[in-house]
Amino acid sequence: WKLNELVLETKLSFSNSKEILSSMTNVEKVRVVKSKPEGKFISAELNKELVLHLNIEADSDLKNKWELAELTRLIQSERKQKGFNPNEVVKLNFDCSDKKFLSKFKSEIEESTNTKLVEAKGEMKKLLEREFYFEF
Structure with missing residues (x-):
């Protein structure tokens, strides 16, 4: 990071x-x-x-970048595991415990993972500072 x-x-x-x-x-x-x-x-x-x-000090902006990078990595890994075509936009059921984080980074998540986020509920898992649910 x-x-x-x-x-x-x-x-x-x-x-x-x-x-x-x-x-x-x-x-x-x-x-x-x-x-x-x-x-x-x-x-x-x-x-x-x-x-x-x-x-080694980390402010909230830097921590947000870390969380975003880790989330993107996990989504890309799951996407690859599912065998999706990298050029295909796929629907991703998604939820986040921090709605401000989600609204701030939604378009960046969609662009970097070639997904369309759809609000959904499921078992949340803690990443760094927030909890997320996502499923293709």
Whole structure:
């Protein structure tokens, strides 16, 4: 799952490296600083000139992205197991314990899983912070 940021603490110039690191790591942003950042970080000193700090704080937006990614992965896995044609839009009976999450991400779920969500009731299972029911 993606984390908020990677911070490079160094006195050296890393302006070109930020884009490379951003593409190679699973973080929202990369920044370069001259002193240790404030916050909840895991740090690793690579040498005397470079310390990496990985921000491990997760706000609600990041947690929503994690939940959405995990839900999408599960739906895609189930879809594959059922043998559906990847180009075919299929009906997915669906429910979520958090109606705000559902309304915010419904179209994204449908697009990324090639499904049409239909409100239904069934046995809810906890994913990360919410409970979901889905069945093809």
